[in-house]
Amino acid sequence: MAGSGGDTQRTRGARSFCSWVFTSHITPMRTVAVLGGGIGGLATSYYLCKSPQITKVIVLESSSRLGGWLWSTRRSDGAVFEHGPRGIRPAGAVGRNTLNMVEDLGLAAELLPITYSHVAAKNRYLYVKGKLHRMPSGISGLLRTVPPFSRPLLLSVAKEILVKKSKKDDESIHSFVSRRLGQELADIAVDSLCRGVFAGDCRKLSVRSCFPPLYNAEQHRGSLTLGMLLGSGPSPVVVSGPLAQRSLKESWAQWSLKRGVESLPESISDYLQQSGKVELHRDAAVQRICPSPAGWKIHLENGVVTADHIFSALPAKALSSALPSSCQPLIQELQDIATVTVAVVNLEYDGSILPVTGFGHLLPSSEDPALLGVVYDSVPFPEHNRSDGQTTRLTVMMGGAWFQEEFGPPEMVTEERLLERATDAVSFHLGVNSSPCWSLVSVHRDCIPQYYEGHHRRVESMRSFIKKNELPLSLVGACYDGVSVNDVIFSGRTAVQELLGA
Ligand SMILES: Cc1cc2nc3c(=O)[nH]c(=O)nc-3n(C[C@H](O)[C@H](O)[C@H](O)COP(=O)(O)OP(=O)(O)OC[C@H]3O[C@@H](n4cnc5c(N)ncnc54)[C@H](O)[C@@H]3O)c2cc1C
Numbered sequence: 001m002a003g004s005g006g007d008t009q010r011t012r013g014a015r016s017f018c019s020w021v022f023t024s025h026i027t028p029m030r031t032v033a034v035l036g037g038g039i040g041g042l043a044t045s046y047y048l049c050k051s052p053q054i055t056k057v058i059v060l061e062s063s064s065r066l067g068g069w070l071w072s073t074r075r076s077d078g079a080v081f082e083h084g085p086r087g088i089r090p091a092g093a094v095g096r097n098t099l100n101m102v103e104d105l106g107l108a109a110e111l112l113p114i115t116y117s118h119v120a121a122k123n124r125y126l127y128v129k130g131k132l133h134r135m136p137s138g139i140s141g142l143l144r145t146v147p148p149f150s151r152p153l154l155l156s157v158a159k160e161i162l163v164k165k166s167k168k169d170d171e172s173i174h175s176f177v178s179r180r181l182g183q184e185l186a187d188i189a190v191d192s193l194c195r196g197v198f199a200g201d202c203r204k205l206s207v208r209s210c211f212p213p214l215y216n217a218e219q220h221r222g223s224l225t226l227g228m229l230l231g232s233g234p235s236p237v238v239v240s241g242p243l244a245q246r247s248l249k250e251s252w253a254q255w256s257l258k259r260g261v262e263s264l265p266e267s268i269s270d271y272l273q274q275s276g277k278v279e280l281h282r283d284a285a286v287q288r289i290c291p292s293p294a295g296w297k298i299h300l301e302n303g304v305v306t307a308d309h310i311f312s313a314l315p316a317k318a319l320s321s322a323l324p325s326s327c328q329p330l331i332q333e334l335q336d337i338a339t340v341t342v343a344v345v346n347l348e349y350d351g352s353i354l355p356v357t358g359f360g361h362l363l364p365s366s367e368d369p370a371l372l373g374v375v376y377d378s379v380p381f382p383e384h385n386r387s388d389g390q391t392t393r394l395t396v397m398m399g400g401a402w403f404q405e406e407f408g409p410p411e412m413v414t415e416e417r418l419l420e421r422a423t424d425a426v427s428f429h430l431g432v433n434s435s436p437c438w439s440l441v442s443v444h445r446d447c448i449p450q451y452y453e454g455h456h457r458r459v460e461s462m463r464s465f466i467k468k469n470e471l472p473l474s475l476v477g478a479c480y481d482g483v484s485v486n487d488v489i490f491s492g493r494t495a496v497q498e499l500l501g502a
Pocket residue numbers: 035036037038039040041060061062063066067068069070083084085086087088089284285286287313314315318342344444447448476477478479483484485486488
């Protein structure tokens with residue numbers, strides 16, 4: 001490891017990297033380091049590899065496996081359990097972009113799509129006041145009063161058109177939805193939704209950064225309803241490859257892979273290795289990065305790597321502790337990006353035990369702050385059940401923004417306590433009184449960044465610091481421009497394009 005990387009053909013200092021890049025037809029491009037081997041770092045390396053301007057990419061990952069939160073346990077009897085994402089959306093530009101990559105990697109035959117007509121796409125539940133309620137959908141769901149709501153949603157939607165546009169440049173999601181659609185929808189539906197995506201508190205999360213289409217609909221159309229009907233603003237242009245076209249034609253709502261979502265980072269890493277341009281280093285924690293006349297010096301436990309440009313796909317706090325003190329304003333902004341810890345409990349029960357069928361259920365924070373929701377994994381992806389018999393796989397997700405107040409410090413909570421809390425939830429919410437035949441408890445520390453109000457200003461300020469100081473550094477990954485797998489992959493593509501041109 002020591003001394004690896006870093007060509008010596010440099011003709012200009014690190015500070016002129018960007019202009020040098022655009023004249024790369026006369027100066028060969030050299031070494032780029034990608035910090036972090038989660039999906040963000042791997043996707044960035046994939047796009048870098050595609051560019052003839054790049055001759056060498058060094059990926060540095062602190063742990064012994066690649067993929068970050070894309071993490072699947074494959075049991076020898078064929079069962080697959082997801083500890084992180086379990087379904088990826090094909091919709092929109094970022095969804096198409098991921099499918100283009102999946103196709104290019106030769107993974108199309110591994111796909112497990114579910115369509116909008118699948119029960120797991122149609123049925124999602126809320127557990128409110130001790131009962132499961134199917135979330136309203138379709139026209140009849142809008143026209144009727146559907147518990148747990150006290151009036152037809154159509155009334156809120158119709159009144160929404162008349163609500164004035166806010167002059168604020170950001171607002172909490174709860175405040176935005178209460179103002180436009182009423183407090184009941186904010187307290188129950190939106191509170192639950194934010195727990196089911198960010199494991200976060202909608203009273204703190206930013207509408208502008210977490211749900212840009214909602215913010216843009218109000219800004220551009222004056223209303224969410226009009227935004228939905230007329231479109232809420234421009235989105236990035238991504239050409240649809242044949243797989244993305246198929247997903248549209250067949251109305252896919254989400255997809256997984258036969259051997260679990262972790263096949264995606266595995267396949268990218270195979271591709272990178274075959275390219276001959278990429279060095280993949282596991283167990284290589286980045287400790288410090290220092291600008292030097294030859295670009296960057298990257299200090300690891302057992303050596304130093306040099307590179308002309310760094311793409312950081314590290315969690316924000318890991319990058320902040322690696323940066324030199326000359327980057328203090330950037331260090332501070334990175335440190336101020338909050339994250340939450342989620343306990344993920346995978347459970348397997350003998351037989352078919354669910355009283356309802358669908359994707360799963362969420363709880364609003366007023367019902368049980370620490371219990372975020374339960375995914376009925378066997379419903380969307382029965383292919384991941386064990387091959388020799390009928391069992392039901394569920395995942396209980398707990399903690400998030402409420403982890404500390406319920407469980408205390410993550411390093412102190414025992415697996416037994418988390419397992420008991422999870423099986424109690426399955427018993428109370430779903431009436432399942434048998435014990436699971438298999439379980440796995442994981443505590444994912446600091447796994448989901450929280451975009452609080454004003455997050456867009458923080459990201460702007462970090463990027464303008466980098467630009468002003470001509471640092472050869474790009475920020476990629478879940479901490480900046482979206483937490484979904486699609487967003488993170490797209491952030492890698494955008495960062496590479498910004499550096500190298502289209
Ligand atoms: C429980 C859970 C469920 C989710 N469900 C979904 C879902 O259904 N759909 C969806 O789209 N998204 C989902 N997500 C979100 C998505 O999985 C993540 O946002 C995304 O995987 C983050 O990717 P990343 O590369 O930015 O970060 P990470 O995966 O965190 O990768 C960062 C990498 O950097 C490494 N690293 C850290 N410090 C250092 C260091 N000092 N030196 C070198 N390497 C270092 C880490 O080991 C890690 O591999 C879920 C996330 C979680 C946690």
